[in-house]
Amino acid sequence: MASVSIIPSGDYKTSYGTDTTIFPTRTSRNFAILGVVLLLACPAFMDRYWLSLLIQISYLGIAALGLNILVGFTGQISIGHSAFFGFGAFASAWLSNSVGVPVALAIPLAGVITTLVGLLFGMPAARLKGLYLAIATLAAQYILQDFFARADWFTGGTAGTIAEPLTIFGFAFDTDERFFYVALVALVVMYILATNLMRTRDGRALVAVRDHYLSAEIMGINLTKYRTMSFGISAFYAGIGGALYAHYLQFVSVEGFTILFSIQFLGMIIIGGLGSIMGTLMGTAFMVFLPEAMQALTKLVSGTAIDTALNLKDNIAFLREMSIGLVIILFLVFEPDGLAHRWKQIKAYWKLYPFSH
Numbered sequence: 001m002a003s004v005s006i007i008p009s010g011d012y013k014t015s016y017g018t019d020t021t022i023f024p025t026r027t028s029r030n031f032a033i034l035g036v037v038l039l040l041a042c043p044a045f046m047d048r049y050w051l052s053l054l055i056q057i058s059y060l061g062i063a064a065l066g067l068n069i070l071v072g073f074t075g076q077i078s079i080g081h082s083a084f085f086g087f088g089a090f091a092s093a094w095l096s097n098s099v100g101v102p103v104a105l106a107i108p109l110a111g112v113i114t115t116l117v118g119l120l121f122g123m124p125a126a127r128l129k130g131l132y133l134a135i136a137t138l139a140a141q142y143i144l145q146d147f148f149a150r151a152d153w154f155t156g157g158t159a160g161t162i163a164e165p166l167t168i169f170g171f172a173f174d175t176d177e178r179f180f181y182v183a184l185v186a187l188v189v190m191y192i193l194a195t196n197l198m199r200t201r202d203g204r205a206l207v208a209v210r211d212h213y214l215s216a217e218i219m220g221i222n223l224t225k226y227r228t229m230s231f232g233i234s235a236f237y238a239g240i241g242g243a244l245y246a247h248y249l250q251f252v253s254v255e256g257f258t259i260l261f262s263i264q265f266l267g268m269i270i271i272g273g274l275g276s277i278m279g280t281l282m283g284t285a286f287m288v289f290l291p292e293a294m295q296a297l298t299k300l301v302s303g304t305a306i307d308t309a310l311n312l313k314d315n316i317a318f319l320r321e322m323s324i325g326l327v328i329i330l331f332l333v334f335e336p337d338g339l340a341h342r343w344k345q346i347k348a349y350w351k352l353y354p355f356s357h
Helices: 026-040 048-073 081-099 103-125 131-150 176-199 201-211 213-218 223-249 259-272 277-301 305-310 313-334 338-352
Strands: 166-168 171-173
Touching (some): 026 176, 048 176, 048 201, 048 223, 048 259, 081 103, 081 223, 131 259, 176 223, 176 277, 259 277, 259 313, 277 313
Antiparallel strands (some): 166 171
16 A cells, blocks of 8 residues: 655665664654653552553554554464463463473463464475465364363363463562553563564565565565464564463453454454554553443443434443454554554644645
């Protein structure tokens, strides 16, 4: 899709180094640092409700970033991402409970184990594309869901399993105020790793596979290798996000990792912007806050003239679920490039105003 350039006139890049920096300007870097500093102060003035939402954005944002690397940057498709998210959660709980691995080490190990599972499904799926690839990832979703329900030794079966709280040098991160810092550090580290990945040769190869796989193959890029790699990276991020989820809630249940959860992950990257790291976080925040906003709206509408006129009655509770699908459709129609693209246009407008070039 063609888009208008939003680079100001006269903004020239004279080297590859300046063209591949993480932050395009010093101002953007300073604002990012300021944002992290402000987030560090959140537990001092936010209650547990808002902190829990920010923690959700953190671990869901990590998992969603893995899906965006697969879908947005590599051009693959996956509708089974929640299964890998769940596998990371169960793997971390199993490592800490049954194997005796400290939670601080179990979280990254869960990411590695989930990577191996992702590669297992990614190797045959890497030779597929389009609808066939979507069906293959859907099969992975149901295979892992069935595994979760049957593997009592690993997941606790349908009863679920307990996940120990994260403890470092005897200090337990068992409250929202404490775990918030763990989630924030993990979020920053994982997003910096993904940003640097996209600046490397492998990252550019992933994008080349997405843009035109035939041209990429002619240039010597191994399509199977990079498609499989993208599945592994996606699974790693999902595993880390799932492990954080498990040790935050301190309980993991099979019912939480359904196909609907996978659709929500897709919604996050579509709304935020496919192929945008910043957009992934924006889309995740949007999807986390949307149900809360709809819940507040349903409380306002319940019992009013609107409720009576539309005869909503008990169905008003389903507006939260309906809103997710409606928002995805609206973004696909009116803002297919996502929130990240709109944000860039807003910044460019104020930077260039009142000139048009």
